[in-house]
Amino acid sequence: MSRFFVFLLFFSAVFLQSGAYGLTFMLPRLFDSFGANEKIVGSMLLVTTISTLVTVYYSGHLSDLFGRLRTLAVACIAISASLFLFGSLDRVGSGLVIASLLLGAGWGLTYSLCPIVLTRLVRADERVRFFTLLSVFVMAGFGLSPVLASALESSGYSVRDAFYVTATLCIVSAVLFLLLDAPIKAHAISPRAEAPSRITIAALQGVLKSPALLPVTMVCLGASIFAGLNNFQTVFADTRGLDYADFFLTYTITVVVLRLILARFKGGKTPYLTISLLQYVMSLSIVIFIFSGASLPLYLLVAVLFGVGYGVSYPILVAMTANDARDDLSAQTLQVFALSYFVGIFGFPLIAGWMIVEVGATPLLVLIAGLAVIEATMALWRVMARSA
Structure with missing residues (x-):
């Protein structure tokens, strides 16, 4: 198998399973179909967080024992089982807990091990380029699965059908990872x-x-910002009379196009300054969203700016994590990075869900904007500390 074909199959497998995370943005809609509110969504994502953290911690042990590609295949099967279960449930109970545990275990393994597999295939000077390409395929899956759900709903199907379709794609992903082992x-x-x-x-x-x-600390803040804005985007959109699919499609196109254009961009001479500037753009997008109301043009502008700020800065931050790591701790550093990411991505929705129910959406957006400013300032602090 040629090197090009190896990368093609690897990125295809990543894309097919990454839609599973995008469907967590649809959980408020799914849960609403059987009378559960945003607090329950946050609680289930907390269960996912615990499962994810435990799994990521032991991901190295599992991959040392079974091999990284075989472990990735098993992870995709766990995600598939989780999505099938989510789609079939119609009440709050132990089934939701099991589905959340399976999702956390599967997603934790895939997210932490895929970058490690990639570092095995590329040189150090290629990392930003290939981490960017990896993030393109991950983000395409993230962003397009809610669009798929919206399209299915518009065609007379239910949001549950999106879970079944994505679960099937995860099985295909598992097969591809197994084929790529040798x-x-x-x-x-x-x-x-x-x-x-x-x-x-x-x-x-x-x-x-x-x-x-x-960067390990910064990614936790960034993941919290991303989760706060995206996991409850259906709630924000419904409240304002907007279509959440417009946000996700615009955001996804922005991120994918920019990451492809900038695939060889390494962050410039001062990568942390680049990260800081991009994250201040991200902060601006959230401030605009606070005041944009039901305006569709401003809604799309928020999606574009958030795509520019978060979407472009993230792969540079991953590369800086790998570059800042000790040579003998590269794999472990990327796993700790993943742990920190998941604390934000699955943990913050517990806070966000509580805030929406108890104090409203606007205070939540103000908090998210504040976190964005803090993260951008941390990157700027690194630049100033190194130039001093």
């Missing part, structure tokens, strides 16, 4: 066996004492 080993940059990936206390201390601590 070819990826054959095309590895280094012929030696994979270095141990497991996280130990010593490894964790090494990561937290390295310069990578800053």
Whole structure:
């Protein structure tokens, strides 16, 4: 199998399973169909968070034992089972908890192991480019699955059918990862066996004492911002009389196009300054959203600016994490990065769901805007500290 075909199949597998996370944006709509509110959505995503954190912590142990590609295949099967279960449930109960646990386990493994597999195939000077391409396929899956759900609803189907379709695609993804096991080993940059990936206390201390601590902290804030704005976008849109599909489609197109155009962009001479400027743009998008009301043009502008700010800065931040990591702790650093990401992505909706029900959507957006300013300022602080 050629190197090009290996990358083609790998990114295809990533795309097919990444739609599962995009469907978490549809949980408020799904839960509303059986009388559950945003608090229940947040609670179930908290269960997903716990499952994800435990799984990511042990992802290195599992991949050392079974191999990274086989572990990814099993993860996709877990995600598929989760989505089928979500689609079939019609009440709050143990079934939702099991579905949330399976989703967290599967998504935690795929998110943490895919970048590690990619580092095995590319040189250090290619990381930004290929991490950007990886993020393009992940984001395409993220953003298009809610659009798929909207299209199905418009065609007379239900949101549950989107869960069934995406679950089937995850099975295809599992097969592709299994087929790639031998070819990826054959095309590895280094012929030696994979270095141990497991996280130990010593490894964790090494990561937290390295310069990578800053991007690891920043990604938690960024994930919280992303989750707060996207997981309840259906709620925001319905309240304002807008179509959530317009936001997700505009955001996805913006991110995919810009990441493809900037695939070879490494962040410039001062990557953290680039990250900071982009995240201030992200902050601006949320401020506009607070005051935009039912205006469709402003709604689309918010999606574009958020796509520019968050969408472009994220792959640069991933690359900076890999570059700031100790050489002997590269795999563990990326796993800790994933742990931090998931604390925000699945943990923050618990706070967001509570705020929507108890105090309203506007205070939540104000909080998200504040977090965005803090994250942008942290990147700027790194620039100033290094230039001092």
